[in-house]
Amino acid sequence: MTSSSSPRPIRALIVVDMSVEQVDGIEYNLKSLLANCRKLCENSSKFFDLILDSRLWLRSKEESSLSWVWPETFETMFVADSKGAALVDDLRSYPMQFLEKNNYSCFANSKLQSILEKAHVTEVYICGINTDFCVFATCLDSFQNKFRTFVVKDAVSSIGGKLAHEDGLRNLTKHFGSQVLLETKDCC
Numbered sequence: 001m002t003s004s005s006s007p008r009p010i011r012a013l014i015v016v017d018m019s020v021e022q023v024d025g026i027e028y029n030l031k032s033l034l035a036n037c038r039k040l041c042e043n044s045s046k047f048f049d050l051i052l053d054s055r056l057w058l059r060s061k062e063e064s065s066l067s068w069v070w071p072e073t074f075e076t077m078f079v080a081d082s083k084g085a086a087l088v089d090d091l092r093s094y095p096m097q098f099l100e101k102n103n104y105s106c107f108a109n110s111k112l113q114s115i116l117e118k119a120h121v122t123e124v125y126i127c128g129i130n131t132d133f134c135v136f137a138t139c140l141d142s143f144q145n146k147f148r149t150f151v152v153k154d155a156v157s158s159i160g161g162k163l164a165h166e167d168g169l170r171n172l173t174k175h176f177g178s179q180v181l182l183e184t185k186d187c188c
Contacts, residue, residue: 009148012050012121013040013187014106016128016135018091019055021077021084025159026129034090036155036184037127041094043188050119053096054106054138057085063109064102104134107141116147123148125187127155131168139172139180153181 015037026033041051056078058064067073078085080100087098099112106112116124124147126135135156142149151172158164172180 009122010050010120011048011123011125012052012116012119013048013125013127014052014054014112014138014142015041015091015096016106016126016138017055017101017130018053018088018128019078019085020088022056022129022159023088026157028162028165029157032154033129033157034088036152038090038094039184039188040125040127040152040155041091041096047187048125050115050121051094051096052099052106052112052115053087053091054099054101054110054112055085055087056102057100058102066103103137105137105141106134107138107145113145116145121147123150125150125152125182127152129156130158130160131156131165132158132160132171133168136168136171139176143176149176149180150182151180152184152187154183 018037057080058074058078059080061067061074064073070077099106099110102109124142126138128135135151139149139151153169158168169181
């Protein structure tokens with residue numbers, strides 16, 4: 001809590017990669033992931049000043065180094081304006097600003113830094129997928145850009161299942177301390 005003399009922090013929620021095609025690959029904690037992301041978005045006006053929907057959205061194979069790792073990049077995955085790259089139905093009714101993403105981190109080659117600075121954001125909260133790489137990379141870049149950064153641990157999951165998710169949480173704690181992890185109830 002801030003004291004009465006301290007200004008309230010300006011908070012942004014970044015919803016990472018909650019596209020139809022990516023969420024379709026999630027088996028571990030899917031219902032909880034969707035319910036908690038919805039809860040964060042529903043209560044947004046009480047806690048968050050800005051909500052950003054950041055999903056992989058490619059117009060060519062060359063705009064992302066992901067094609068080096070995932071050959072199907074832009075061929076069948078992450079294609080801009082495709083049904084697979086669309087936001088999942090569970091989150092479509094919430095007011096979010098869409099931000100195109102072309103790599104693991106939401107900050108990589110995007111306007112995210114500028115958007116957060118223009119809104120005077122001081123704290124960044126992250127939910128979505130994948131705990132072990134996209135969420136981690138976004139957390140790392142947020143931290144490096146000097147935002148107070150948190151990952152909502154019951155609102156993230158991984159396509160790699162429970163072990164990959166838990167590895168991601170361990171790495172987040174290892175690199176940023178236990179205070180980086182919050183639960184949905186801490187934000188609502």
